[in-house]
Every structure is written in structure tokens, then in C-alpha cells.
Amino acid sequence: MSGILISSGRQTEFIIKQELNVKVILVMAMTADGVIAHNSDEPVDWTGKADKQYFVQITRQAGAMIMGSKTFDTLGKTLPGRKNIVMTRDKTRKSHGRNLVFTDKAPEQILKDLEAEGFDTVILIGGSLVNTLFMERSLVDEIHVTIVPKLFGTGLGLFNSAMDRELELVDLRKMDQGSFLIIYRVVPV
Numbered sequence: 001m002s003g004i005l006i007s008s009g010r011q012t013e014f015i016i017k018q019e020l021n022v023k024v025i026l027v028m029a030m031t032a033d034g035v036i037a038h039n040s041d042e043p044v045d046w047t048g049k050a051d052k053q054y055f056v057q058i059t060r061q062a063g064a065m066i067m068g069s070k071t072f073d074t075l076g077k078t079l080p081g082r083k084n085i086v087m088t089r090d091k092t093r094k095s096h097g098r099n100l101v102f103t104d105k106a107p108e109q110i111l112k113d114l115e116a117e118g119f120d121t122v123i124l125i126g127g128s129l130v131n132t133l134f135m136e137r138s139l140v141d142e143i144h145v146t147i148v149p150k151l152f153g154t155g156l157g158l159f160n161s162a163m164d165r166e167l168e169l170v171d172l173r174k175m176d177q178g179s180f181l182i183i184y185r186v187v188p189v
Contacts, residue, residue, distance in 0.1 A: 022111045023121045024139050026131055027058060028158055029146040035155035040070040040127060050175035051146040058123060058144070064114055065123040068130040069093065069102075083119075085110060087130055107134050128160040135159060140186050143167065149178040165189070 029047040030036045059065050060081050069088040078084050078100045085101045093102040134140050167184035
């Protein structure tokens with residue numbers, strides 16, 4: 001049985017991966033050349049209507065989403081109808097109400113807290129650093145990627161470090177304006 005050692009403040013605990021019963025779905029849009037944004041300050045306003053509708057539908061259905069602080073800043077606001085969890089090391093950022101939480105907790109602890117609140121699915125919406133943190137810890141169950149018919153040439157990738165993971169195709173859907181939604185299951189290691 002594998003486990004992950006996490007430390008949060010003065011308390012250290014060992015969480016067995018199998019004990020986490022929260023499904024994590026990474027949802028991203030990318031260009032045909034695999035870029036999610038020109039840079040970390042760019043809002044994702046280039047994906048098309050069907051992708052935006054899918055994003056709203058899946059994040060509202062899950063009820064909770066996790067993102068990095070730069071992703072939150074590009075959104076410009078708390079998205080209504082779901083819990084917005086923002087991973088940050090900036091202690092000056094303060095949570096406002098129940099639907100906006102700034103945290104410096106480890107990914108495993110965030111998921112454990114969400115499970116205790118009754119969530120069984122959470123949507124991971126980036127950016128590449130946060131995606132990498134969850135993927136390296138084998139916490140991502142599915143990846144939903146919208147491929148948009150654009151080329152950026154350079155920019156941010158889905159992850160910010162090398163990955164070597166097997167994926168299993170679950171579904172492929174044609175969307176509007178030549179875009180495709182690809183749903184993969186992450187094969188457990």
C-alpha cells in the first residue's frame with residue numbers, strides 16, 4: 001500500500017492514497033500545439049462558446065474547483081455556484097465567505113478537507129504548476145482537454161515539468177468551431 005507524507009504546520013500525517021475518495025478531474029483548454037496560454041497572466045478568452053459552456057456545467061456539477069493564484073487572478077472574480085479553492089503561498093490573501101478559500105495546504109490535505117465537507121468530485125483548473133502538483137502525486141483521475149484550432153507556438157504547457165503517464169481514452173466529442181473535447185482516464189501507477 002502506498003502513502004504520501006504531508007506536512008501542514010506543526011502537524012504531520014500520513015495519508016494513504018486509497019483513503020482519498022474524491023475524484024479529481026483536470027479540465028483545461030489548449031491549442032492544437034499544446035499550449036494553455038501565452039503566459040500566466042492571460043485570461044482564457046479564446047476557447048469558444050461550447051468549451052465555456054462545458055466548463056460551467058462540469059464545475060457547477062462538481063461544486064468545487066481548485067486553482068492556483070495566477071489562474072484565479074485571470075478569472076478576476078469568484079465563480080458563483082461552486083467553491084473556489086485557490087492554492088497560494090501568499091499569506092496576505094484572505095478567504096471571503098464559504099465559496100472563496102485561499103490556502104497553502106498540500107493537495108492531499110485539500111482533498112481530505114473537501115471530502116469531509118461532502119464533496120465527491122473536484123475540478124482542477126490550473127495552472128500548469130498546480131496541475132503538476134496533483135499529477136506528480138497521482139491524485140488526478142481524469143483529464144478533460146478541449147483542443148482548440150489555434151496555434152500559439154510558445155507559451156505555457158499543461159504541466160510545468162516532464163511527465164510520463166499512461167492515459168486511456170474515455171470519450172472524444174466534436175464541439176463548436178472545430179474544437180474537440182477529449183476525455184482521458186489516468187491509468188494508476
